[in-house]
Amino acid sequence: xxxxxxxxxxxxxxxxxxxxxxxxxxxxxxxxxxxxxxxxxxxxxxxxxxxxxxxxxxxxxxxxxxxxxxxxxxxxxxxxxxxxxxxxxxxxxxxxxxxxxxxxxxxxxxxxxxxxxxxxxxxxxxxxxxxxxxxxxxxxxxxxxxxxxxxxxxxxxxxxxxxxxxxxxxxxxxxxxxxxxxxxxxxxxxxxxxxxxxxxxxxxxxxxxxxxxxxxxxxxxxxxxxxxxxxxxxxxxxxxxxxxxxxxx
Amino acid sequence: xxxxxxxxxxxxxxxxxxxxxxxxxxxxxxxxxxxxxxxxxxxxxxxxxxxxxxxxxxxxxxxxxxxxxxxxxxxxxxxxxxxxxxxxxxxxxxxxxxxxxxxxxxxxxxxxxxxxxxxxxxxxxxxxxxxxxxxxxxxxxxxxxxxxxxxxxxxxxxxxxxxxxxxxxxxxxxxxxxxxxxxxxxxxxxxxxxxxxxxxxxxxxxxxxxxxxxxxxxxxxxxxxxxxxxxxxxxxxxxxxxxxxxxxxxxxxxxxxxxxxxxxxxxxxxxxxxxxxxxxxxxxxxxxxxxxxxxxxxxxxxxxxxxxxxxxxxxxxxxxxxxxxxxxxxxxxxxxxxxxxxxxxxxxxxxxxxxxxxxxxxxxxxxxxxxxxxxxxxxxxxxxxxxxxxxxxxxxxxxxxxxxxxxxxxxxxxxxxxxxxxxxxxxxxxxxxxxxxxxxxxxxx
Numbered sequence: 001x002x003x004x005x006x007x008x009x010x011x012x013x014x015x016x017x018x019x020x021x022x023x024x025x026x027x028x029x030x031x032x033x034x035x036x037x038x039x040x041x042x043x044x045x046x047x048x049x050x051x052x053x054x055x056x057x058x059x060x061x062x063x064x065x066x067x068x069x070x071x072x073x074x075x076x077x078x079x080x081x082x083x084x085x086x087x088x089x090x091x092x093x094x095x096x097x098x099x100x101x102x103x104x105x106x107x108x109x110x111x112x113x114x115x116x117x118x119x120x121x122x123x124x125x126x127x128x129x130x131x132x133x134x135x136x137x138x139x140x141x142x143x144x145x146x147x148x149x150x151x152x153x154x155x156x157x158x159x160x161x162x163x164x165x166x167x168x169x170x171x172x173x174x175x176x177x178x179x180x181x182x183x184x185x186x187x188x189x190x191x192x193x194x195x196x197x198x199x200x201x202x203x204x205x206x207x208x209x210x211x212x213x214x215x216x217x218x219x220x221x222x223x224x225x226x227x228x229x230x231x232x233x234x235x236x237x238x239x240x241x242x243x244x245x246x247x248x249x
Numbered sequence: 250x251x252x253x254x255x256x257x258x259x260x261x262x263x264x265x266x267x268x269x270x271x272x273x274x275x276x277x278x279x280x281x282x283x284x285x286x287x288x289x290x291x292x293x294x295x296x297x298x299x300x301x302x303x304x305x306x307x308x309x310x311x312x313x314x315x316x317x318x319x320x321x322x323x324x325x326x327x328x329x330x331x332x333x334x335x336x337x338x339x340x341x342x343x344x345x346x347x348x349x350x351x352x353x354x355x356x357x358x359x360x361x362x363x364x365x366x367x368x369x370x371x372x373x374x375x376x377x378x379x380x381x382x383x384x385x386x387x388x389x390x391x392x393x394x395x396x397x398x399x400x401x402x403x404x405x406x407x408x409x410x411x412x413x414x415x416x417x418x419x420x421x422x423x424x425x426x427x428x429x430x431x432x433x434x435x436x437x438x439x440x441x442x443x444x445x446x447x448x449x450x451x452x453x454x455x456x457x458x459x460x461x462x463x464x465x466x467x468x469x470x471x472x473x474x475x476x477x478x479x480x481x482x483x484x485x486x487x488x489x490x491x492x493x494x495x496x497x498x499x500x501x502x503x504x505x506x507x508x509x510x511x512x513x514x515x516x517x518x519x520x521x522x523x524x525x526x527x528x529x530x531x532x533x534x535x536x537x538x539x540x541x542x543x544x545x546x547x548x549x550x551x552x553x554x555x556x557x558x559x560x561x562x563x564x565x566x567x568x569x570x571x572x573x574x575x576x577x578x579x580x581x582x583x584x585x586x587x588x589x590x591x592x593x594x595x596x597x598x599x600x601x602x603x604x605x606x607x608x609x610x611x612x613x614x615x616x617x618x619x620x621x622x623x624x625x626x627x628x629x630x631x632x633x634x635x636x637x638x639x640x641x642x643x644x645x646x647x648x649x650x651x652x653x654x655x656x657x658x659x660x661x662x663x664x665x666x667x668x669x670x671x672x673x674x675x676x677x678x679x680x681x682x683x684x685x686x687x688x689x690x691x692x693x694x
Contacts, residue, residue, distance in 0.1 A: 149615075149616070150568075150572055185662065188552075188566075188609060188645055189662075189688070190464070190465060190508060190521075190551050191566055191595045193464075193508050194528040194568070195568065197528050198568075201523070204526075205526075219506075220484035220506070221485065222480075225462050225464075234616060
């Protein structure tokens with residue numbers, strides 16, 4: 001009986017010591033957070049949504065833009081001008097347009113984007129003849145697409161470039177296209193080849209959505225195996241992060 | 250009542266005790282065991298200079314002695330007696346062996362490798378012995394005769410075979426790697442060809458002469474083929490080279506870009522293919538038939554590597570969540586698990602025992618970020634990792650040796666790249682192949 005009491009006591013002591021140790025360990029990890037004044041209740045930030053119906057039209061058709069905002073005091077849409085806080089309007093864009101809405105309120109600004117694609121019919125232009133343009137003419141009309149760092153999504157400049165390329169290619173249906181995907185020299189060779197493939201395919205997808213037949217387009221990823229520029233700085237790396245359009249002869 | 254209180258106290262004490270022990274165990278093990286430094290003392294062994302058994306053995310004997318010494322040194326399991334400490338005597342047979350010379354300080358060897366090398370006709374013959382210096386009555390633990398072609402390469406081969414035999418007997422039963430090969434990419438003249446060399450960097454020579462850019466060589470488990478990817482008219486495609494026929498053999502293309510092949514230990518291939526427009530991991534047999542897709546996510550999936558122990562799991566690199574990370578999955582594509590927690594992680598290689606991943610990792614990736622890309626090893630079960638390289642330049646493409654004790658890797662990139670090797674705990678780093686050498690791949694055996 002006596003022995004048992006002692007043992008229980010010693011177990012309790014061990015347990016307490018363990019708890020103390022644990023508490024000690026725990027204390028080290030959690031320094032008291034620095035004091036910060038509770039923020040003053042801010043004005044609610046505005047929100048904005050913008051849609052268009054239909055999203056893709058033929059040249060000459062119109063679309064209905066619809067927008068909703070909350071907590072805004074003024075709203076404007078690029079190309080349309082100041083508009084009501086909520087509403088709809090008809091627009092007839094002559095080429096593919098990014099509609100950009102900015103809602104300003106006491107709590108800041110919010111913006112919303114919606115892209116309307118306009119299918120421009122292939123105009124019968126010189127060049128449907130069988131001879132191909134020379135490379136300089138081609139590159140002037142079909143600019144390369146440059147990508148952000150470690151990204152294979154088209155940025156706004158990339159959208160503009162692919163639309164320009166699509167317009168030209170739709171007018172010159174005899175041209176077959178080779179898209180090369182390139183990466184800058186940083187990063188790992190195998191991964192960059194896969195990333196370059198995604199870049200070239202992003203450009204291809206944009207062209208196909210703009211009406212260029214997929215059968216005219218061939219895609220090759222060069223990763224970082226072929227570099228346009230070999231200096232080690234950002235402007236050079238940017239040169240190398242591209243999808244390049246070439247005539248597939 | 251009292252008894253019940255006491256019982257509750259005991260229960261509580263037990264619970265707290267278990268919690269405490271659990272946390273203590275977690276904190277005590279903050280290192281990763283790679284098998285090269287397990288706490289056991291390294292065996293002290295001496296590699297005596299062999300006795301020349303014929304007058305014309307001179308230069309071959311020199312090659313043999315230095316290769317044997319380096320092989321035992323590189324093994325990572327021995328404490329090798331330096332040549333300058335060795336006794337003057339050069340025993341050529343067990344009868345000439347005087348063990349007390351080798352047990353006395355400063356030699357203090359537990360084992361001695363010795364013997365004789367002679368040239369007979371156009372053959373080189375080596376009689377090799379290993380003695381246990383602490384067993385005076387029956388010291389011999391190894392006695393073998395080797396014969397090879399009578400040239401430098403023959404002497405080198407015999408030294409590698411003897412070293413592997415000694416490592417197998419004294420190094421815990423794991424076969425040595427001195428006869429293994431390393432395949433790599435060699436840049437020159439605007440092209441990149443597949444080259445091969447011995448595990449110690451000797452005999453480096455070209456395998457392919459395709460006159461284009463070839464990348465990612467991976468040798469098959471039976472050393473009969475090399476799979477790689479090569480730039481042709483349709484971009485990068487998987488190519489196959491037969492080491493038995495010494496020429497390329499056909500491999501079908503499924504469309505798109507095809508990259509980064511990887512052999513399973515039973516001869517299946519996994520590789521990245523963008524036949525759907527997005528790079529995904531596919532598995533085929535060794536001839537490229539029966540392709541099946543095992544990943545399904547937007548973004549690059551590339552650089553697969555099989556678990557060589559089980560053949561039932563694949564590690565790979567994916568950009569599905571932004572910057573590339575290491576993932577593992579079952580070979581049927583189920584059970585995908587992300588292993589790295591950020592940064593830029595590429596070029597994963599699975600250790601032969603199945604427990605570790607080696608990969609290149611830039612933990613603070615981005616323009617102007619501090620640090621660089623180094624080789625890391627992660628224990629798969631715990632996701633704990635250690636950094637193996639630091640400050641020697643941009644490191645990439647680690648590949649495990651067959652015994653799991655070594656990792657070969659590339660330092661630098663492009664035309665400046667070199668191939669280096671190290672023990673799997675990061676020690677013993679040294680260069681194997683000079684500038685223009687990249688993407689090394691260690692053979693399965």
